Amino acid sequence: MLRTFYLFNMFMDWLSAIIFFAVGYLAYRGLKLTKAKIFLFHTSGFMLQFLGLLTHGIVMLTVFLYYPLTGTFPKLKLVFLVFSIAKMVYYILTAVGYLIIALGYALRKSEKYRILSTAPILPLILNTNFEAFNSALTLVLVLEAAAVYLENRERGSLKILMAFILMFISHALSLIAIIGTLELIFIAARISRYVGAILFLMFLRGVLRRVEG
Amino acid sequence: MKARRVERRSQIKIIADILDAIVKVGDARVTYILTAANLSYDRLQRYLNLLLRQGLILERVENDVKIYSITKKGLDFLREFKRIEEFAKAFGIPV
Numbered sequence: 467m468l469r470t471f472y473l474f475n476m477f478m479d480w481l482s483a484i485i486f487f488a489v490g491y492l493a494y495r496g497l498k499l500t501k502a503k504i505f506l507f508h509t510s511g512f513m514l515q516f517l518g519l520l521t522h523g524i525v526m527l528t529v530f531l532y533y534p535l536t537g538t539f540p541k542l543k544l545v546f547l548v549f550s551i552a553k554m555v556y557y558i559l560t561a562v563g564y565l566i567i568a569l570g571y572a573l574r575k576s577e578k579y580r581i582l583s584t585a586p587i588l589p590l591i592l593n594t595n596f597e598a599f600n601s602a603l604t605l606v607l608v609l610e611a612a613a614v615y616l617e618n619r620e621r622g623s624l625k626i627l628m629a630f631i632l633m634f635i636s637h638a639l640s641l642i643a644i645i646g647t648l649e650l651i652f653i654a655a656r657i658s659r660y661v662g663a664i665l666f667l668m669f670l671r672g673v674l675r676r677v678e679g
Numbered sequence: 680m681k682a683r684r685v686e687r688r689s690q691i692k693i694i695a696d697i698l699d700a701i702v703k704v705g706d707a708r709v710t711y712i713l714t715a716a717n718l719s720y721d722r723l724q725r726y727l728n729l730l731l732r733q734g735l736i737l738e739r740v741e742n743d744v745k746i747y748s749i750t751k752k753g754l755d756f757l758r759e760f761k762r763i764e765e766f767a768k769a770f771g772i773p774v
């Protein structure tokens with residue numbers, strides 16, 4: 467089952483990469499033919515998407531060929547590390563790609579709905595991408611902090627864990643708030659972030675007190 | 680009173696319109712291209728000279744009348760332009 471899902475994912479990655487390359491290439495031909503700079507945004511945007519998917523696809527293929535998904539833990543650890551880096555590269559390139567394409571749309575000339583359509587889209591793209599990215603990153607930090615706390619059961623570690631949990635909640639709530647345009651959830655997200663920051667402050671205070679003591 | 684905005688055609692669009700007009704009839708006279716491409720006589724002459732230099736059209740004289748026909752290079756250019764125009768339209772890019 468896992469193997470089938472993995473193969474399907476890999477196939478879709480490669481297929482999407484080819485499609486994005488084709489779109490980017492067509493935009494490049496448009497740039498060459500018309501010399502209209504707006505095509506440059508679409509070319510670079512789709513090429514970045516292609517590069518992101520290509521990176522991910524290559525890593526998936528390499529893992530499939532050389533590191534089968536069954537194996538000893540150290541081997542799997544390496545595989546997951548490589549996967550994480552590939553995912554990060556993929557997400558960054560995808561986010562930047564979307565952003566550039568959105569900028570291309572924003573630069574359209576003499577369109578009736580130009581401002582209407584692009585003004586809310588740009589921050590939305592920026593926010594959703596980065597909030598999703600940050601949610602994933604803070605979730606990793608939560609898991610790491612939880613592992614540390616379970617090991618030493620220190621009050622400082624607990625504060626860090628709580629702070630990261632609040633940071634994660636903040637990013638996740640922000641994402642929900644942006645997608646659903648829910649003001650109250652956005653406020654809750656902000657409060658969660660501030661409480662997280664206060665917990666960091668409390669942790670610093672505790673550390674400094676101990677040093678002074 | 681609202682002023683009507685007139686969309687200006689880009690140079691490449693004008694070239695494509697001229698080529699398109701020629702393709703429609705095969706062999707085209709200046710008067711036909713003038714109306715089909717919606718250009719003034721002077722501007723059309725400038726464009727026709729440009730297209731001749733680029734090898735996109737051919738000119739021959741029959742009974743003291745200039746006749747224009749499209750070359751293979753011109754056809755390829757027109758095909759490529761139409762493809763790009765379709766792509767650009769989908770993304771809302773003016774060509």
